[in-house]
Each structure stands twice: as structure tokens, then as C-alpha cells.
Amino acid sequence: MSETYAVELRNVVKQFGEVVAVNNVSLRIGEGEFFSMLGPSGCGKTTTLRMIAGLEMPTSGSVMIYGEEQGYLPPYQRPVNTVFQNYALFPHMTVAQNVAFGLEMKKVPKDEIRRRVAEALELVQLTGKEKRRPKQLSGGQKQRVALARALVNRPKVLLLDEPLGALDLKLRKAMQSELKALQERVGITFVYVTHDQEEALVMSDRIAVMNEGNVLQVGTPEEIYETPTSRFVADFIGKTNFLNGEVVEIGDGLAKVVLENGAVVEASVPEGKTFVRGERATVSIRPERVYITPANELPDVRNAKAFSHLPAKLVKFFYVGSERRYVVLVGDTEVVVQAQNVDRSTRRCHTGDEVVLHWDSAQARLLKE
Amino acid sequence: MKKLLTLLRKRPSFQAWLLLLPSAFWLFVFFIAPLFIVLIYSFLERGTYGGVQWHFTLENYRRTFDPLYFKTFGRSFYIAIVTTIATLLIGYPLAYYIASRPAKRRGTLVLALMIPFWTNFLVRTYAWLTLLRTHTGLINVTLMSLGWIQKPLPLFGNDFAIIVGLVYGWLPDMVLPIYAALDRLDHSLLEAASDLYASGPNVFRRIVWPLSLPGVVAGSMLVFIPSLGAFVTPAILGGGKTLMIGNIISNQFLAAHDWPFGSALSFVMMAVMLAATLIYFRATSDEERRQL
Numbered sequence: 001m002s003e004t005y006a007v008e009l010r011n012v013v014k015q016f017g018e019v020v021a022v023n024n025v026s027l028r029i030g031e032g033e034f035f036s037m038l039g040p041s042g043c044g045k046t047t048t049l050r051m052i053a054g055l056e057m058p059t060s061g062s063v064m065i066y067g068e069e070q071g072y073l074p075p076y077q078r079p080v081n082t083v084f085q086n087y088a089l090f091p092h093m094t095v096a097q098n099v100a101f102g103l104e105m106k107k108v109p110k111d112e113i114r115r116r117v118a119e120a121l122e123l124v125q126l127t128g129k130e131k132r133r134p135k136q137l138s139g140g141q142k143q144r145v146a147l148a149r150a151l152v153n154r155p156k157v158l159l160l161d162e163p164l165g166a167l168d169l170k171l172r173k174a175m176q177s178e179l180k181a182l183q184e185r186v187g188i189t190f191v192y193v194t195h196d197q198e199e200a201l202v203m204s205d206r207i208a209v210m211n212e213g214n215v216l217q218v219g220t221p222e223e224i225y226e227t228p229t230s231r232f233v234a235d236f237i238g239k240t241n242f243l244n245g246e247v248v249e250i251g252d253g254l255a256k257v258v259l260e261n262g263a264v265v266e267a268s269v270p271e272g273k274t275f276v277r278g279e280r281a282t283v284s285i286r287p288e289r290v291y292i293t294p295a296n297e298l299p300d301v302r303n304a305k306a307f308s309h310l311p312a313k314l315v316k317f318f319y320v321g322s323e324r325r326y327v328v329l330v331g332d333t334e335v336v337v338q339a340q341n342v343d344r345s346t347r348r349c350h351t352g353d354e355v356v357l358h359w360d361s362a363q364a365r366l367l368k369e
Numbered sequence: 370m371k372k373l374l375t376l377l378r379k380r381p382s383f384q385a386w387l388l389l390l391p392s393a394f395w396l397f398v399f400f401i402a403p404l405f406i407v408l409i410y411s412f413l414e415r416g417t418y419g420g421v422q423w424h425f426t427l428e429n430y431r432r433t434f435d436p437l438y439f440k441t442f443g444r445s446f447y448i449a450i451v452t453t454i455a456t457l458l459i460g461y462p463l464a465y466y467i468a469s470r471p472a473k474r475r476g477t478l479v480l481a482l483m484i485p486f487w488t489n490f491l492v493r494t495y496a497w498l499t500l501l502r503t504h505t506g507l508i509n510v511t512l513m514s515l516g517w518i519q520k521p522l523p524l525f526g527n528d529f530a531i532i533v534g535l536v537y538g539w540l541p542d543m544v545l546p547i548y549a550a551l552d553r554l555d556h557s558l559l560e561a562a563s564d565l566y567a568s569g570p571n572v573f574r575r576i577v578w579p580l581s582l583p584g585v586v587a588g589s590m591l592v593f594i595p596s597l598g599a600f601v602t603p604a605i606l607g608g609g610k611t612l613m614i615g616n617i618i619s620n621q622f623l624a625a626h627d628w629p630f631g632s633a634l635s636f637v638m639m640a641v642m643l644a645a646t647l648i649y650f651r652a653t654s655d656e657e658r659r660q661l
């Protein structure tokens with residue numbers, strides 16, 4: 001069955017001279033999806049987005065929009081619109097003129113332009129600000145104008161390059177939910193670039209995690225957080241602990257690993273990854289998935305098939321109100337444990353004590369080193 | 370001393386005035402005082418060998434309305450306007466070209482534009498003389514020897530020659546402000562316009578041109594004002610026939626020894642320029658001033 005995707009990238013490569021900005025990226029973005037590209041600075045997110053917009057041409061590979069090969073089509077012939085990182089509002093035009101620009105270029109009749117501009121401004125709650133100049137707007141308002149200017153054209157795909165990057169934290173949080181609600185209302189496919197992992201988790205239907213020009217993993221926020229397939233993804237999304245060791249036994253989805261201090265623990269093997277006995281590997285376990293008890297005690301019974309136990313020494317304790325945070329040493333590796341402040345057993349752990357860490361083995365991930 | 374300091378602390382505006390004093394002094398010595406002297410002279414009678422006699426008169430201003438001078442004013446205006454338009458037509462594409470080169474090469478190109486203008490103005494104007502002269506000028510001689518023309522073209526001793534000289538002379542003053550405006554232009558605005566379905570010509574018409582207008586206005590003023598008052602170029606390339614108002618003024622001081630009349634003419638010209646400037650700014654700036 002050949003499905004049509006809103007955007008499809010096939011083996012896209014982009015080089016700037018010696019620099020490989022995007023290295024063989026293939027993505028399929030479904031219609032109506034809120035799709036995020038997440039990664040550290042310089043990983044090629046903007047470049048990928050610009051290639052979809054036509055502002056940059058791929059060195060090789062192909063970009064398709066609704067099944068149509070875009071080739072060397074210039075930006076003004078592509079059915080997409082972009083919200084630029086710095087908004088790029090036209091300083092010599094009013095808010096209304098900015099929003100009307102795309103429609104004027106498409107030679108839409110005058111009254112229809114007027115009606116659609118009013119609608120778009122209402123959608124982003126800027127009614128009444130039509131006559132203002134970009135200079136007379138706050139950061140959040142500029143952001144809305146940029147959004148209205150793109151949405152008014154009813155593009156098939158909206159590309160957004162860190163649209164909230166210039167806003168302060170509070171406004172950013174407010175705009176996140178607003179933007180998400182807006183996307184659901186208009187039903188347009190959003191391709192959203194950000195380097196803020198929380199933003200990506202909160203807003204997206206699916207996320208592509210990028211690093212150094214490569215897409216490392218694509219999945220729902222839950223998949224990305226719960227089942228990272230690489231050390232980079234586990235580390236970049238949320239907080240995690242890494243324990244290095246050597247694979248000693250591979251079973252049904254679980255592997256046994258002997259750590260550097262000789263202790264043996266279990267972790268789940270990501271789908272599609274193969275490990276061999278004797279291979280060096282890393283166990284990744286999230287701080288909130290680890291239980292801590294005084295030595296020789298077990299945590300409350302939970303319905304897990306397999307539990308790993310790991311002796312450690314408690315070196316630091318932080319009381320954070322809603323949670324208790326422990327820093328323990330396993331050999332000379334620091335491990336952070338986060339416990340909801342409801343678990344009674346943890347209260348008997350004191351700095352300097354010998355303790356035991358426990359986790360559901362399915363919650364730990366075995367990753368390549 | 371202490372009193373002065375407390376006074377300064379209490380009255381911040383006084384501080385500002387105090388800081389302005391040195392520049393106000395120089396402005397007065399070099400700008401306002403000479404202007405004032407010229408203004409006074411324009412109401413006095415002429416001395417026999419230059420200089421003035423201290424008798425008040427309005428005669429000098431009455432004479433400036435003589436149709437003879439009126440016509441010269443008119444022609445000066447015409448030449449200055451054509452010069453400004455021609456300079457803009459050549460200067461804008463040039464500035465656009467330089468501004469669209471890679472950053473590394475822009476500096477070199479601006480320098481290349483400037484270097485010829487470090488030569489003396491008179492020398493450069495005489496160079497045009499050798500090119501444009503009717504019978505012995507390089508252009509006519511070449512074209513005739515190639516047999517492309519039978520009679521020499523009227524390249525010299527007319528408005529055309531003066532305009533060529535002026536356009537050449539003031540080209541950098543047009544290019545540099547436009548280049549500065551284009552250089553400041555945020556590239557992402559062009560990308561945004563292109564993303565919003567604007568093709569190349571539309572991007573230029575709707576984004577580049579309006580945003581470079583402040584540079585166009587500045588460049589036009591920088592070319593128009595000195596062109597209107599020009600006297601070296603018309604003296605050399607006008608062949609003594611086509612005169613501009615600047616020549617009449619310089620003649621009053623250097624040849625006719627009529628300083629008061631020269632002063633009166635200067636003042637009338639200044640008033641006209643001021644009016645032209647104001648009208649020009651009114652016409653163009655409401656929109657642009659806001660984005661500056």
C-alpha cells in the first residue's frame with residue numbers, strides 16, 4: 001500500500017563546502033501531524049526545514065510534499081509556509097499588511113483578502129492591532145503575527161523554526177499550549193524545530209531526534225522517553241544514569257550485564273538492536289525508576305517480572321519537597337535517584353549509609369557504549 | 370566650585386547644556402558666524418574693489434528677481450534634477466550589485482569605487498574635457514576615425530556635458546548611502562517574502578526598494594544640493610556658454626567685485642534648497658521615517 005505523506009524526505013544530504021550539515025536523512029511526516037525535529041545546536045534542524053521550504057537545495061536526495069517531488073522548485077512555488085526564528089516581519093508594513101502579503105502575491109481578490117486577514121488575526125487574538133507596525137509589538141505579539149501571516153495562506157504544511165525561542169519562559173509555556181490547540185483546530189501539518197526537549201515532548205505527536213546531521217530516532221514522545229535506542233537520545237531527552245559494563249547473557253528481551261564493580265544487573269534490549277556476549281555496553285536507567293532502600297531490604301512488592309538489585313553508597317541527599325533526591329556511588333560512578341516523597345522506606349536512608357538500588361529490569365535500557 | 374557642583378547635581382539639564390558648549394562653540398565659529406556675515410553683506414552696498422559699504426539696501430534682493438537670473442535658477446534646477454535622476458539610475462544598480470556580493474568582496478568593491486575620487490576634482494573634470502571636446506575630444510575622434518559618424522557629436526559645451534561631469538562627480542555620494550541601506554537589509558525578510566509566494570521582481574518592489582528608500586533619499590539630497598550649487602563643472606565642461614547659478618555667484622565675488630549681490634544670490638539659493646529639501650522630505654518620509 002502506498003500511502004501519501006504530507007512531507008517525505010528520502011536520503012537527503014546537504015553539504016556546505018566541507019561541512020556536512022544534514023547527512024542522509026529520511027523522514028515521513030503524516031498529514032495533520034505535529035512533527036518536531038529536536039536536537040542540539042548545529043545538528044542540522046534548520047537546514048532540514050529550509051530544504052523543505054525550498055530556501056536551501058539538497059546536495060542529494062529528494063524532498064516530496066504530498067507525493068510531489070519538489071526538486072529545485074523555488075520557495076514561492078511550494079505549498080508550504082514558514083514561521084522564521086526571528087519572525088522576519090516586514091518592518092515597513094502594518095500588521096494587516098504583513099498578514100495580507102502572501103494573499104496579495106497570490107492575487108486573491110481584495111474582499112477575500114480583507115476577510116481572511118481578519119479571520120487570521122482573530123485566530124491568533126490580534127484583532128484591533130491591525131494598524132500597528134512590528135516595532136510597536138511585544139515579542140509574543142510579533143510571534144502571533146508571524147503565525148497569522150503564514151496560516152492565512154492555508155498552507156498544506158507549516159514549517160516553524162524555534163518560533164518560541166525568543167520568548168521568556170512564562171510566555172513560552174503559555175504559547176506552547178496555545179500553538180498546540182491552534183494546530184489541532186486548523187488541522188494543518190506542523191513541522192516544528194526546537195532544541196528544547198520539554199517543548200518537543202509536550203507539543204508533538206512525533207519527534208525526530210537529530211544529532212550531527214543524522215536522525216537518531218523517530219517516535220512518539222512516550223517512545224522517545226521510555227525506549228530510547230541510543231545513548232545520545234537517552235541522555236538528550238530527560239535525565240538518566242549510565243552504568244558501563246559488559247554483556248554476559250542475552251535472554252528474552254532482557255540482557256544481563258556485569259558492571260565495572262562486579263555487580264550483575266539486567267536491562268531490556270531495544271528492538272532492532274543486537275548485542276553479543278562479551279560486548280561492552282551501557283545500562284541507562286532514569287532517576288525516577290530507581291528505588292532506594294537501606295541495605296538488605298527489598299522495596300514494596302511490585303508486579304515486575306524481573307528486578308535488578310545493586311548495592312551502592314549514599315553520598316548526598318537533597319530534600320526537594322515533592323521529591324527526595326539521592327546521589328549514590330556505584331563503584332566510582334555517580335547515580336541519581338529521585339523518589340516521590342511518599343515512599344516510607346526511603347526515609348530510613350542516611351548520608352554515608354550502604355544502600356541498595358532496585359529497578360524493574362524492563363525499565364532499564366541496554367545501549368551501545 | 371562646590372556651589373557649581375551642587376547646582377549641576379540638582380539640575381541635570383544644566384549638565385547637558387554644559388556638555389554641549391564646546392560643540393556649540395565650534396558650530397558658531399565655523400557655521401553660524403560666516404552665515405551671519407553673508408546675511409549682513411547681502412543688505413549692504415558694494416565697495417568699488419570688492420568689500421562692502423555700510424549702507425543698508427534691499428536692492429541686491431530686488432536684482433535677484435531679474436529674469437536673467439531667474440532663467441539661470443531654472444536651468445540650474447533642471448540640471449540638478451536630471452543629474453540626481455541619472456545618478457540614481459546608475460548608482461542604485463551599482464549599490465545593489467556591491468551589496469549582493471559575498472561579505473569578503475564588498476569592502477574591496479567599495480574601496481574600488483572610492484579610489485578614483487581621491488584624485489583632485491579639477492583634474493578629474495579636465496579628464497572629461499579631453500574625452501568630450503567637440504573636435505579634439507577622444508570620443509568624437511575615435512567615432513569619426515571608425516567612420517561611424519560624419520560630424521562630431523555635440524558632447525561638449527552644453528547641458529549634457531555638465532550633467533555627465535556632475536553625475537560622474539557625485540556618483541559615490543549616491544552609491545554609498547544606498548549601499549549602506551541595502552547592506553543593513555535583513556536577508557531573512559527576502560526569504561520570508563519569497564516563502565510568501567513573491568517572485569524575484571515582487572520581492573524587489575515590495576521589500577527591497579521600500580526598505581532602501583532612506584538611502585535613496587539621503588543619496589539624492591547628497592547629489593542634488595551640490596549639483597544645484599555647482600560651479601567648477603559648468604565652468605569647465607559648459608564651455609563658457611552654459612552657466613549655472615553657482616558660476617554667477619562665484620563671478621560676483623571673483624570678477625565683478627559685487628560681494629553684496631553675490632551674498633544675496635547665495636541666500637536666495639539657500640532658501641530654495643531648503644524649500645526643496647523640505648518638500649522632498651514631506652513627500653517621501655512619512656512612511657520611511659517610521660522604520661528608521
Ligand SMILES: Nc1ncnc2c1ncn2[C@@H]1O[C@H](COP(=O)(O)OP(=O)(O)OP(=O)(O)O)[C@@H](O)[C@H]1O
Binds near residue numbers: 042045048
Ligand atoms: N549557509 C551555511 N553555510 C555554511 N555552513 C552552514 C550554513 N548553514 C548552516 N551551516 C552549518 O550546518 C550545520 C547545521 O546548521 P543548522 O543551522 O541546520 O543547525 P541547527 O540544528 O538549526 O542549529 P541551531 O539550534 O543552533 O539553530 C552547522 O554546522 C552550521 O554551521
Ligand SMILES: [Mg+2]
Binds near residue numbers: 045046047161
Ligand atoms: Mg536553527
